[in-house]
Amino acid sequence: MKVPLLDLKAQYAAMRQEIENSLKKVVENQDFILGAEVTALEKEVAAYCGAKYGVGVASGTDALILSLKALDIGPGDEVITTPFTFFATAESISIVGAKPVFADVDPRTYNIDPLLIEKKITKKTKAIMPVHLYGQCADMDPIMAIAKKHGLKVIEDNAQAIGATYKGRKSGSMGDMGALSFFPSKNLGAFGDAGMVVTNDEKLAEEVKILRVHGSSARYIHSKIGMNSRLDNLQAAVLRVKLKYLDKWLEARRKNAYFYRERLKGLPVVTPRVPDYNVHTYHQYTLRTKIDQEKLMKHLSDNGIEVRTYYPISLHQQECYKPLGYKSGDMPESENAAKEVFSIPVSPEMTPDEKAYVADTIAGFFRKRA
Secondary structure (H helix, E strand, C coil), rough: CECCCHHHHHHCCCHHHHHHHHHHHHHCEEEEEECCHHHHHHHHHHHHHHCCCEEEEECHHHHHHHHHHHHCCCCCCCEECCCCCCCCHHHHHHHCEEEECCCCCCCCCCEECCCCCCCHHCEEECEEEEEEEHHHCCCCHHHHHHHHHHEEEEEEECCCCCCCCCEEECCCCCCEEEECCCCCCCCCCCCCCCCEEEEEHHHHHHHHHCCEEEEECCCCCCCCCCCCCCCCCCHHHHHHHHHHHHHHHHHHHHHHHHHHHHHHCCCCEEEECCCEEEECCCCCCCEECCCCCHHHHHHHCCCCCCEEEECCCCCCCCCHHHHHCCCCCCCCCHHHHHHHEEEEEECCCCCCCHHHHHHHHHHHHHHHHC
């Protein structure tokens, strides 16, 4: 049996006609750059995230970059973030000329540990960028309290967690700004690169709108140095159709996660820990084992199950960040997690047989070792 991490073909088949009709409308109107679908999507996603404003941009990475720019963060500034995340998190900080400063993660949730943030603050610190990793919110209350105490801004990297909640609040709505990715493999994915910034601050929303079109507030009038980062109407049309299904998909992911949790009990794997105050979206269902992680992953792969480690090299250990002066052992929780975690299929399209096959294949690996 073949079990992919994500079956986008099956997802598309279930809404083919809706999407094709929506795309046809855009093509017939020849309305491609920004446009009516983008405006509507911005309002819908902002409302979904519990934010007042949404600004569509070209990618999740650009959403981070534009958020930093809108907050006037640049050369000489520092931004505290996690080393256990996709590269774009730290990359966005570097692109605007600021310095990423890493604080280690909580070993149970893999999100940045609020207890380690304050000691990283210096006179140059301007913001904290928590990541809601794998689809679960970071512990935001203490992060926001630290930010308020020190006069810092908070940008939520919400690329993986649209729809997640923290103490009843939606991810992306708690900080000064939230950055969303609609990369095709995300829980809400476009047909290419796409992203959005959400915020409750009207001035910041307007700033991002100017920055995304070359720093222009009116045609040929450029008040700032911006960039070309517009969400196109075709992608917005696709996302508007998919947004209607998102809650249904997230509930299916949670049911699949519950199935795994029950079926994997008693095995030497650690299933995701979800604090009582969080509602997880399971963008990834990530297991952890100290027993031959690589051999277990190979066993699953050899049996047709797609698995992956997110992320095998902590950011402070990446070649390009050697000048920052970090060394192995500086972020022990992140480094250990990188060696021990792996993600298995959890997509809404999975059949009962596929879920059972994945669980049984994991169990079979440990039975052979007994």
